[in-house]
Amino acid sequence: MxxxxxxxxxxxxxxxxxxxxxxxxxxxxxxxxxxxxxxxxxxxxxxxxxxxxxxxxxxxxxxxxxxxxxxxxxxxxxxxxxxxxxxxxxxxxxxxxxxxxxxxxxxxxxxxxxxxxxxxxxxxxxxxxxxxxxxKGICRKCGKNLNDGPCGCDTVELDPRMAVIAEIFKNSK
Structure with a gap:
């Protein structure tokens, strides 16, 4: 106006x-x-x-x-x-x-x-x-609203510098 x-x-x-x-x-x-x-x-x-x-x-x-x-x-x-x-x-x-x-x-x-x-x-x-x-936001992997409850996704994120050591331990089992 x-x-x-x-x-x-x-x-x-x-x-x-x-x-x-x-x-x-x-x-x-x-x-x-x-x-x-x-x-x-x-x-x-x-x-x-x-x-x-x-x-x-x-x-x-x-x-x-x-x-x-x-x-x-x-x-x-x-x-x-x-x-x-x-x-x-x-x-x-x-x-x-x-x-x-x-x-x-x-x-x-x-x-x-x-x-x-x-x-x-x-x-x-x-x-x-x-x-x-x-x-709580949404899950980075599946996109579920985390306020409604956990989604069940594996949320462990390793330091990328330790990825090689994690692979060695995974292969030794």
Missing amino acids: LINLTDVLSCEEKVVKRTVETELQSFDISLGSFPLTEEKPLALILTNLGDDKLLIEGEFSVKAQIPCDRCLTEVEVPIDVSFEKEVDMKLSAEGRIDDLDETDFINGYNLDTAKLVYGELLVNWPMKTLCKPDC
Whole structure:
């Protein structure tokens, strides 16, 4: 959704509050597509700081279905996002790039809330997701989920430098 910022920028210290539906069904990144099961709308506060500077404050939350990093079981993870950004509206798009200002969600005097939500969700995405703190993962040989019980595979891994000695003992029996 695009929000026109001319109303906010028309007079100094003007504050505009908006509630915007995020309209995300899934979060698609290079790691995959993650369904979002629950979402709370984006609550925005736009404040004109004067001198063509805009303060954007917001918060929203979602629940995402993310596979456990050890056993690949789907886990519902709540992600609460709160942000505050100051944007200099005098800068052109090229000027923002030169200043390393990553405000690709502003185009002219329009605020693209979809890009803003996507960027903030990307920054707040969990680095590691576990179904439980003591998750045992999956077996390296057969792929069974070890949280459901042992799989029966031989899990002894010898030091590769000792493989020759192990072969000598195996042949001597």
